[in-house]
Amino acid sequence: MAKPANEALMEAVNNGCLRGVKAALKAGADVDYAQRRPDNDLTGSCSSTALFHACIDGHTDIVRLLIRKGASVSKRVEATIQASPLHGAASRGHTEVVELLVRHGATLDMQDGMQATPIMAACMYKRVDTVRRLIELGARVDLTTIFGNTAQWFCEFDFVNQNCDFSRKELVGLVQEALQTKLLRCCNPSCGKPGYRSNLKLCAQCKLTRYCSRDCQKQHWTVGHKKSCGHDTCIVDGPVIEALLAPLFKLAGKLE
Secondary structure (H helix, E strand, O other): OOOOHHHHHHHHHHOOOHHHHHHHHHOOOOOOOEEEOOOOOOOOOOEEEHHHHHHHHOOHHHHHHHHHOOOOOOOOOOOOOOOOHHHHHHHHOOHHHHHHHHHOOOOOOOOOOOOOOHHHHHHHOOOHHHHHHHHHHOOOOOOOOOOOOOHHHHHHOOOOOOOOHHHHHHHHHHHHHHHHHOOEEOOOOOOOOEEOHHHOEEOOOOOOOEEOOHHHHHHHHHHHHHHHOOOOOOOOOHHHHHHHHHHHHHHOOOOO
8 A cells, every 4th residue: 555645755855866756745745744753862752854854964965845835934843942044054064055045045044943043053063164164144143042052152062972073163254253253144045245334224023134226125035035934943942941951051161
């Protein structure tokens, strides 16, 4: 007996099988179907979408197909820290996938349940090339989590025993340089024009994207921001987040 289309979709995504993904979608699979994947440290035993799975595994062709078929670039992992596909791709260092998501409307500074941004996720896992590209695309490095942690703070600590002093120093240098320039960028990926905060216009709804002109805002809205706007930030109850992450921050000496 053939597997239900949704299960076939997730199996094909997890195996990196583009042909299988196409077949499952043709058979009627829900492009935003979510399923548990216990081996994923970002989701634990919580459900995440086919797009999220493809993003953390770096299956660029599958990501491109799912987006073309209408997959949401802003749908988060259920429960836990509410990570987005962009957080997942950034944490794994899949820079090409990061660019693909941003080009299709994913908000560069989208915040998870503890208000961490994708660039913080990339800094945490020491993804130098991804951090560099996120900064080039206009990601802000001055935002903070609900604990007050910055992107530089995530650069400086070795959370996952990577022993990568060189990468850590390079990351800190990139973040400090971005802070010193005080320049932000237009969030329309087709533009990216640098400008000062006073010269760039914020999206009135999400207040996370900024543009050098009305035309850039309209273009970005059309290519995908209209689907992400309003889903750019969320806050999980403080006690829940603290219970999940307290051991991590205690290790880094941030919480008492």
